[in-house]
Amino acid sequence: MAMAVAGAVMLAACSSTVESGSQPPPAAPATSPAAALIADTATTAAPVTVGPPAGTSTPATSTPATSTPATSKPATSKPATSTPATNKPATSTPAATSRSKATSSSHSSSSAVASTSTGPAPTPATISASPEFGTDNANPIEPLTLKVAGGRIVALAVYAADGSTIKGAVSADKTSWTSDQRLRYGGTYHAKGTATGQPGSEPTTIDGTWQTLDSYTQTTQIFPGDGAVVGVAAPVIIRFGTCEADHAKVEKHVTVTTTPKVAVRGTWVQHDGDECRSLDVRPETFWPEGTKVHVEVDLLGVQVAEDVYGARDVAERNFTIGRNRVTYADPKSKMLTVKEDGAVVAKYPTSMGRGDDVADPRMVTRSGIHVVIGKEADKKMTNEKFGYKDLPEPWSVRISNNGEYIHQNMDTIDVQGKQNVSHGCLNLSDVNAKQYFTKAIYGDPVVITGTSVKLSALDGDLYDWAIDWSEWRSLSSQD
Secondary structure, three states: OHHHHHHHHHHHHHOOOOOOOOOOOOOOOOOOHHHHHHHHHOOOOOOOOOOOOOOOOOOOOOOOOOOOOOOOOOOOOOOOOOOOOOOOOOOHHHHHHHHHHHHHHHHHHHHHHHHHHOOOOOOOOEEEEEOOOOOOOEOOOOOOEEEEEOOEEEEEEEEEOOOOEOOEEEOOOOOEEEEOOOOOOOOEEEEEEEEEOOOOOOOEEEEEEEEEOOOEEOOOEEEOOOOOEEOOOOOEEEEOOOOOOOHHHHHOOEEEEEEOOOOEEEEEEOOOOOOOOEEEEEEOOOOOOOOEEEEEEOOEOOEEEOOEEEOOOOEEEEEEEOOOEEEEEEOOOOEEEEEEOOEEEEEEEOEOEOHHHHOOHHHOOOEEEEEOOEEEEEEEEEEHHHOEEEEEEEEEEEOOOOOOEEEEOHHHOOOOOOOOOEOOOEEEOHHHHHHHHHHOOOOOEEEEOOOOOEOOHHHOOOOHHHOOHHHHHHOOOOO
């Protein structure tokens, strides 16, 4: 602006002298470098008008000299005289010109400034959401996020349909927000707030909703139960309530941690009475005594089968491995030997299955690692194919689902330790059976050797230890 005014003054000074005679046309308006720069950037600049300010007088003009022509008279000796021309100085012209130029320059500058103030408006902030606002099948395990481009968040509330607030964190620069809590299936979540953009821009309203998918969900069951104390052969058994479970996907969301650290592996096993296979987890050898085991299954948002998603809540169990108590038996010694931490703590004469003696595999006590899976003080046994029903067998400790028990049988007490005469169970005296029963717990291993038939899946339920470790690993979906 100062440069434009100075240019106008200099131009007026240069044109302050006017020759007498006819008035020259007005000079073109001067444009200073500053005025030109603004005009170049203002595409709608008003045209510049050059002329005298309104209300000034018309500049004076010079009156030309007039000559009276000589008449046709005889020449005389008196010379002809002429009236000298009147030359009035045009005193108003320089002032008018100077004023006109200054006015023109000022007009040009103010027009250019005005055009700058009508440039691009300040840009407001823009909001993006992930998932997008309006989504009706968001996965409840995926966080809700908001991002602000060209501005920052100044106020925000995200809440569920019941009015409860959804927890989340705003970034340090206030350009984003991310939820940090578990959502529900079939839930509706509303975000409301304000963001600001460039200075002078209008605030941007944040207002949108998400809805999570609504689907059938499975139920997770974990065994042993919370707080249980179990034997060193107890596997972790996890049932998922669906037979079509994507095994590889499910296993990624199962965590088994131990104290002290023990390497474990999971395999899918069909247990007696179950429609679907379960995920069984065990170490290569028996658990170390006193091991603390924590099991966690978190399947929220995981599609475990067609149209079936994992439960919303995390399933957890904590149990402890008890004393290291292992029972050994074989048909030759006809003795039941109990060891704790490798030391013999009890020996009981027994009578085992007579199948190998009579060539009937149905009555062969299976060889392999059995597991104590239950016990009943007043068990009544029935086996119609062998001709008995509701036969009292007190102090029964069940070690498989094919009818194998360690129990009292007073009918065989005379041959216990001498001859194998049972249908496959291990018979004890009343005193010995009660003592064994009292100290047995779920998960205690019973290792039987020396018979012609091996324990297998055909014998039902806990046959996990009958599977060789290399085969167990190969059946796993884990890497």
